[in-house]
Amino acid sequence: MSDRYGVEVKLLAITPDAERLIESAGRLCWNTQEKTGTVPDRIQSWLAIGHESMIEHACASFSIRGSRAMTHELVRHRLASYSQRSQRYVRESEQSYVSPPELEVSHVASQVYRRAMESAWQAYRELLKHGMKPEVARYVLPNSCYTDIICTWNFRELRHIIALRTTPRALPEIREVALQLRDIMKEKAPQVFADF
Numbered sequence: 630m631s632d633r634y635g636v637e638v639k640l641l642a643i644t645p646d647a648e649r650l651i652e653s654a655g656r657l658c659w660n661t662q663e664k665t666g667t668v669p670d671r672i673q674s675w676l677a678i679g680h681e682s683m684i685e686h687a688c689a690s691f692s693i694r695g696s697r698a699m700t701h702e703l704v705r706h707r708l709a710s711y712s713q714r715s716q717r718y719v720r721e722s723e724q725s726y727v728s729p730p731e732l733e734v735s736h737v738a739s740q741v742y743r744r745a746m747e748s749a750w751q752a753y754r755e756l757l758k759h760g761m762k763p764e765v766a767r768y769v770l771p772n773s774c775y776t777d778i779i780c781t782w783n784f785r786e787l788r789h790i791i792a793l794r795t796t797p798r799a800l801p802e803i804r805e806v807a808l809q810l811r812d813i814m815k816e817k818a819p820q821v822f823a824d825f
């Protein structure tokens with residue numbers, strides 16, 4: 630699994646026996662619940678015809694670490710619950726930021742980037758020293774700041790996020806996150822995520 634941005638995706642919790650719950654919810658529609666577990670690709674067949682609402686009954690929570698640029702895009706997905714480390718109440722005492730691997734092809738670009746980071750954190754520390762609250766000082770911090778966020782999505786929203794954010798058009802860092810989400814979900818709920 631590629632991890633060029635240093636992103637971390639950890640599964641914190643998942644609906645127990647999720648696939649059984651989903652299949653029995655789907656089978657309720659046809660009153661065939663007694664057949665739950667007898668047809669291996671039952672859920673995939675429903676998904677293929679757009680009958681998807683039953684996968685909303687299961688959800689998963691993840692702890693995700695990456696840049697604020699990436700989490701800004703992640704939280705655009707609205708069918709979700711999020712808790713993110715605050716830059717208002719928590720001091721960014723560590724100079725901790727993502728360095729996009731694309732910079733590595735140019736020594737000059739890498740230096741420009743490092744200088745910008747040094748300068749931003751220098752200004753941040755000075756503002757704190759002059760009595761500014763973290764919520765004010767943080768205005769000088771860059772999008773590259775590492776942040777931690779806990780995200781809870783139902784399986785339907787997870788499929789949507791994986792589909793949108795693993796394409797070549799997605800921001801490379803969020804693609805790393807989505808690929809890790811995909812791999813975790815394919816392992817934990819193969820009947821729901823088999824087509825990814």
Ligand SMILES: Cc1cc2nc3c(=O)[nH]c(=O)nc-3n(C[C@H](O)[C@H](O)[C@H](O)COP(=O)(O)OP(=O)(O)OC[C@H]3O[C@@H](n4cnc5c(N)ncnc54)[C@H](O)[C@@H]3O)c2cc1C
Nearest residue numbers: 702704705706707708786789790793794796797798799800
């Ligand atoms: C490659 C890429 C480039 C992007 N570029 C930009 C950009 O330049 N600027 C920008 O602002 N955003 C951009 N976005 C963000 C994008 O517009 C969406 O806000 C984001 O991807 C969240 O997806 P969503 O709205 O489909 O889904 P979610 O919020 O995850 O919702 C899931 C689905 O629920 C339904 N839904 C949710 N809310 C509503 C609603 N209010 N009304 C009707 N249906 C709803 C829709 O079917 C939606 O697809 C980009 C996204 C991608 C993947």
